[in-house]
Amino acid sequence: MRRAVVKGVGHYLPERVVPNAEFEKSLDTSDEWIKSRSGIERRHFAAEGETTSDLATKAAKAALAMAGIDGKDIDAIVLATSTADLTFPSAATMVQHAIGNTSGYAFDVQAVCAGFVYAMSNANALIVSGQADRVLVIGAETFSRIMDWTDRSTCVLFGDGAGALILEAEDGTGKTADRGVLSTDLNSDGRYRDLLYVDGGVSTQNTGMLRMEGKEIFRHAVEKLAQTADAALEKIGLGADDVDWVVPHQANIRIIQATAKKLGVGMDRVVVTVQDHGNTSAASIPLALSVGVANGQVKQGDLIVTEAIGGGLAWGAVVIRW
Numbered sequence: 001m002r003r004a005v006v007k008g009v010g011h012y013l014p015e016r017v018v019p020n021a022e023f024e025k026s027l028d029t030s031d032e033w034i035k036s037r038s039g040i041e042r043r044h045f046a047a048e049g050e051t052t053s054d055l056a057t058k059a060a061k062a063a064l065a066m067a068g069i070d071g072k073d074i075d076a077i078v079l080a081t082s083t084a085d086l087t088f089p090s091a092a093t094m095v096q097h098a099i100g101n102t103s104g105y106a107f108d109v110q111a112v113c114a115g116f117v118y119a120m121s122n123a124n125a126l127i128v129s130g131q132a133d134r135v136l137v138i139g140a141e142t143f144s145r146i147m148d149w150t151d152r153s154t155c156v157l158f159g160d161g162a163g164a165l166i167l168e169a170e171d172g173t174g175k176t177a178d179r180g181v182l183s184t185d186l187n188s189d190g191r192y193r194d195l196l197y198v199d200g201g202v203s204t205q206n207t208g209m210l211r212m213e214g215k216e217i218f219r220h221a222v223e224k225l226a227q228t229a230d231a232a233l234e235k236i237g238l239g240a241d242d243v244d245w246v247v248p249h250q251a252n253i254r255i256i257q258a259t260a261k262k263l264g265v266g267m268d269r270v271v272v273t274v275q276d277h278g279n280t281s282a283a284s285i286p287l288a289l290s291v292g293v294a295n296g297q298v299k300q301g302d303l304i305v306t307e308a309i310g311g312g313l314a315w316g317a318v319v320i321r322w
């Protein structure tokens with residue numbers, strides 16, 4: 001059985017680091033409120049003129065370097081983003097050009113904060129079905145471009161960044177001891193559109209800004225994240241005790257803690273980066289995976305569960321043997 005095995009991971013964060021205290025100058029907020037309600041201490045913001053595909057390209061090059069693979073040898077690029085440089089072409093084709101690839105195919109996936117698990121599921125399907133041998137999967141965002149800087153309940157929560165993985169086809173036994181993507185679980189429900197959305201777009205003739213019902217999102221997040229992670233594990237006959245690391249979407253430390261508790265996984269088995277990155281939407285999981293590998297938490301052979309939820313609502317989980 002063909003498996004999509006992780007061969008490299010990398011990330012990039014814009015140079016500018018913005019600590020919570022910076023918001024105290026322009027908003028009725030405090031470092032203490034932001035830290036205690038979200039766990040966020042700082043985030044990175046892209047420089048003027050720095051775009052999502054710029055961040056994505058740097059993360060992609062880091063992942064390619066770790067894998068020892070040349071950009072020209074990638075078959076497909078799947079880039080998860082809600083903040084692409086242009087309406088079209090896709091940010092993925094911009095990355096394709098930047099890494100010197102002309103023989104593969106590239107496209108964006110838009111599932112907001114769940115974008116990375118959707119991209120991983122699609123990349124896995126391309127490999128398992130034989131449509132690609134080597135896939136570059138990226139999550140990259142510049143959410144600083146869609147913030148309402150007068151809305152203290154949203155603008156303090158988000159950040160910019162990118163993370164990337166290289167998946168390569170390998171023969172496995174079909175058992176859960178195999179390395180690679182072992183299971184995926186995707187969900188969406190458009191009834192919840194108004195809980196988290198951007199109030200503009202191409203068809204409505206303005207870029208728009210992010211709007212969110214924070215409390216409602218919180219409630220849905222804990223319930224749906226635990227449910228999707230359980231579902232992904234159950235599909236392959238595994239449970240919480242088999243998990244080495246949960247690598248969750250990094251939106252809010254209280255959501256991460258409540259979900260881990262619901263799953264029955266201790267916080268000593270959860271990779272947490274929200275304090276340093278804020279919510280980077282589709283970039284948050286690959287960023288956390290890259291940081292987790294770099295700091296020695298995530299090691300080859302570990303069973304990893306990633307889970308995410310975002311606008312749509314769209315949510316899902318991916319189980320990977322690293």
Ligand SMILES: CC(C)(COP(=O)(O)OP(=O)(O)OC[C@H]1O[C@@H](n2cnc3c(N)ncnc32)[C@H](O)[C@@H]1OP(=O)(O)O)[C@@H](O)C(=O)NCCC(=O)NCCS
Pocket residue numbers: 028029030033034037038113152153154156212213214215217218251252255279309310311
């Ligand atoms: C946004 C969030 C941090 C707010 O935390 P909360 O504990 O629910 O706080 P509330 O929304 O009840 O707000 C409490 C008070 O703090 C205020 N407040 C909101 N943002 C504030 C800020 N940055 N600084 C100070 N006060 C703030 C509110 O105005 C409210 O004041 P009020 O009681 O006078 O109306 C929380 O709801 C959350 O994280 N939700 C999920 C968001 C998320 O992760 N979204 C992305 C999913 S992909």
